[in-house]
Amino acid sequence: MxxxxxxxxxxxxxxxxxxxxxxxxxxxxxxxxxxxxxxxxxxxxxxxxxxxxxxxxxxxxxxxxxxxxxxxxxxxxxxxKPFSQKEIIEYNDVTIGLIQMGIDFSQGKWHAENKQSLQRHLESATDECENRNVIEYQKRATQIFRYIFSIANNKALSRFFDEASHILMVFAQSQWNTETMENFHFRLKMSIEAILEDDFVKAKNEIHEALSRGVM
Missing domain, CATH: 1.10.10.10 (Winged helix-like DNA-binding domain superfamily/Winged helix DNA-binding domain)
Known part of the structure; x- marks a missing residue:
């Protein structure tokens, strides 16, 4: 079975x-x-x-x-289900808010070991981006967000993110190309680097830019 x-x-x-x-x-x-x-x-x-x-x-x-x-x-x-652009934008807006809240809840919890793990997640995503592997890159990017939620230690945010990200992953699978991925990763990288520098305002702003570039 x-x-x-x-x-x-x-x-x-x-x-x-x-x-x-x-x-x-x-x-x-x-x-x-x-x-x-x-x-x-x-x-x-x-x-x-x-x-x-x-x-x-x-x-x-x-x-x-x-x-x-x-x-x-x-x-x-x-x-x-084929999703309309309006539906995708709505899910995307919710996802942006959830990740930004995750960043807020994670403040004060980024000790050296957690930052090293976050850096490794970013390097893994960067490798897939450089290899121009869109599907694998999407998985690595999602792992980054899930790691942020794990540091935030908020199960409700994690659950809501998982539900919204399913929709976005299905959309991205059919719509993304290497240019979309590279534009997204540029902003994602800046967001993660901001977290590593404890600049959470910049991290949230860059997340907004990254996800907006992923659907527009």
């Missing part, structure tokens, strides 16, 4: 329900472009791929529908 599948060898789904595991598996396929916006998700295909029944796949699709990733269309089934 799916719980023992090789798809889970990295352990990232440990402790989650079967529908949650399947939902994340489908989301990963969407983010990486295996399933594109407007494309139908066939329950039977997913269940065969993961060697499980269709019931938990159906529940997984419901979870993705609640998150706004997919939608059920009459006579078409479940498809990956």
């Amino acid at each position: 799916f719980g023992n599948s090789s798809n889970l060898t990295d352990g990232i789904y440990f402790g989650e329900s079967l529908p949650q595991q399947i939902a994340k598996h489908i989301l990963k396929k969407i983010i990486e472009g295996e399933i594109e916006a407007g494309e139908k998700i066939v329950e039977e295909d997913i269940s065969k791929e993961l060697n499980t029944s269709r019931a938990p796949v159906r529940e997984a699709l419901y979870l993705l529908q609640v998150d706004g990733i997919v939608e059920r269309m009459p006579r078409r089934g479940t498809i990956v």
Whole structure:
């Protein structure tokens, strides 16, 4: 069954329900472009791929529908939702606010070890940017934001960020190119360097610029 599948060898789904595991598996396929916006998700295909029944796949699709990733269309089934520019901008504005709040809550918690870890996250993202690997870069950038939230130690912010970032990752997967990535990274790098220098006002301003460049 799916719980023992090789798809889970990295352990990232440990402790989650079967529908949650399947939902994340489908989301990963969407983010990486295996399933594109407007494309139908066939329950039977997913269940065969993961060697499980269709019931938990159906529940997984419901979870993705609640998150706004997919939608059920009459006579078409479940498809990956194509997002309007207005929707993307709204999610982006919320994400900017969440990250800025995370930076605020992280103040006073950036001791030397945390700064070193943040620097390593930035270097990892920089490597992917220089390699012009857009999808891997997006993952590294998201890891940076999650690390900031971990330092902020605010579970509510982390949860809201995860929900909003799913939408933006799906959008970015289909819309970003290397130029978009490089423009985004320039501002992201300035934001992280500002945190390392304890200049949190500048860090928040640069985050706003980075994410605005990612969707406009």
